[in-house]
Amino acid sequence: MANSLTALRETNRRLITETVRKSGALTQAQLARQTGLSPATVSTIVRELRDAGLVEISQAGGRRHLISPARETGLVVGVDFGHSHLRVALAERSHRVLAEEAMPFDVGARAPEGLAAAERLIVGLLGRAGVNRAEIKAVGLGLPGPIDPETGIMGSSTILPGWAGVDPAAELGRRLGVPVVVDNDANLGALAEATWGAAKGWREVAYMKIGTGVGASILINGLLYRGATGTAGELGHITIDENGRLCRCGNRGCLETLAGGQQLIDLVRPTHGQVTVSRLVELAHGGDIGCRRVIADAGRHLGVAVASLCNILNPGLVVIGGALAEAGPLLIEPIMTVVGRLAIPSAARAVNVVKGELGERAGVLGALAHVQSPNVESAL
Amino acid sequence: MANSLTALRETNRRLITETVRKSGALTQAQLARQTGLSPATVSTIVRELRDAGLVEISQAGGRRHLISPARETGLVVGVDFGHSHLRVALAERSHRVLAEEAMPFDVGARAPEGLAAAERLIVGLLGRAGVNRAEIKAVGLGLPGPIDPETGIMGSSTILPGWAGVDPAAELGRRLGVPVVVDNDANLGALAEATWGAAKGWREVAYMKIGTGVGASILINGLLYRGATGTAGELGHITIDENGRLCRCGNRGCLETLAGGQQLIDLVRPTHGQVTVSRLVELAHGGDIGCRRVIADAGRHLGVAVASLCNILNPGLVVIGGALAEAGPLLIEPIMTVVGRLAIPSAARAVNVVKGELGERAGVLGALAHVQSPNVESAL
DNA sequence: AGGTGTACGTTCAATCCCTGAACAAGGGAG
């Protein structure tokens, strides 16, 4: 069954749809060359796909037919909970974003309030975009905490108290009446950068999101890697200083306690008063010596973790996202310096460390990417 | 071409040969059930394979035919250079080891001498086994240092001086007149444990070889993972103590300088005189408090690295190999303790740390495994 | 402007492959 002829056909159908989806618009000849199939096969499969409504065909000069992914009816919504904000986006399936909106929100609140706020924001966005609620086909949801990949339930109550034990996907799905897929914000950010941003085309990638906390995610062979039980990529809680400050994860001296945005804010409070991470970065760009210093220090701590990562995984690219990434070279140069010193030379030479291109939209765009392509994960 | 009908047939042929090879001997009906193919297909393919000499068929009561992998003609040789020994093995393709031999050898010697010694040992082994040199079809070679995956040339001259810049596979191949595949000893050890030893059936595995130095290798989805440029898994040179001792890799405080066998030997020299790692382990098992202490300390340092590994990769299994692994619980319990303290709880709960089952034969068996199945690596 | 060349998409017969059903052969239970 699995290897029958019909399975082969199915494989080729999928191959063509995928190729079309990725390239946007292609002629049949191009398709044949890219997929390695013969023009004859492409011709018949394209006809099938058109009849099934999966692709659209438009004349394009000469005998050329331009094959493009069908304007899928139905819309999708992405939701991204940050530590201090809530962001939603509305998009066509073809990835075109129609509307987007954010509001400040403290994720420390309890889950029901969070989900209620998300629902209100979504409904409001739909209203302003003039979209009927029934057009929404699916929702992608990002949360800044660990999610059990089996059950979908939020774990580790110490990281996100008020959310422990709830199943956010089921809960939000119940409220909105559509399927909801959930993942943590770092995974979604990685996905977004890999789909549209700095990691496009790279296969071995690490993504680090440095906002209030530090999250991370790994792409292996171009696909999300989750490890044996779904917690791969927790670089934020790697131990940098065994005698360091207590971390909300229960251990001591985690990277997050040294390079997380919260720590940086605490460090400059005596001299600069209460600021946000973004404001801190702004001040650093403006030349503030203290802010530059705490950012550089954070970079050095991050460098230690990235160096470990390089030795273990030897990625070709490390993308830095989150609010602190906006510091750019002020953060990345110290990282590189430390990586050059601590990682084995060949791995250090191989790695590129760059700023993410999607900024604070990475999470919500990743949620859109995730809900539209379920097969983004590396096989368990 | 790639998805043509003939490719489908090729896939199914391979599926059947693989299934046969793994199970040893099967009837056609069992084959059909296991592969999901129809009995008719199995029948024709089995006939093809018999004609091609890839499987053998024997009557087995009733109408049953027992399909078994062909006693492949030709033999293979595995060679494993350790830091202080040289080991070779002779095997049938079906993995049955015919003869094996080891000799002390200092890898610090220059490459030509090392390869000459290997050649002598192989030739001697063939002689004693009564095997003609022409029967050898291929050789697998393991070396305790980094190898450029593109060129096959030994890199990082600081780790294995005397071998830098040489292409050991080509060199040994020239001497013996057969193809030689080369890889580092940690990768081969991992492969061996995954094929016959403690990691059989596991998919997300880290293997650490703690001999004179510390090497490591990672299996993702059951396949060797090499990273973007082939240096993934260099856990031995992860930085544990930034102000620690200089390491031969050029950095400071690498895991190897704290938990490598050489370090342990140095530590007990004042009190116990010059000993080998094996002797040190023996003394510890005998109750020697000093030896127990240095092993436990090494375990704690290893635990720091394994904890990082857990946070980043979330493996289901960590296999400890190399001479120091024989310390068993004396080494593994401290590792687990530290992992429990430093890794995030869900990753720490998921991981099993066990001793390798193949002992000092892991490297040479891995060389045999490697040379017999070229497709053991995760796609780049 | 006209002719020629080239690339594109479609059609069709040929070829290859998997499968279900029918069938022969043997072993085991009652």
Add this chain to the structure above:
DNA sequence: CTCCCTTGTTCAGGGATTGAACGTACACCT
């Protein structure tokens, strides 16, 4: 001994891919 089950083989039937042939439309050169 008979019935029943399992096993392996054969054969026709239905799918799928491909190479070759063909019609078409644009581009380019003269």
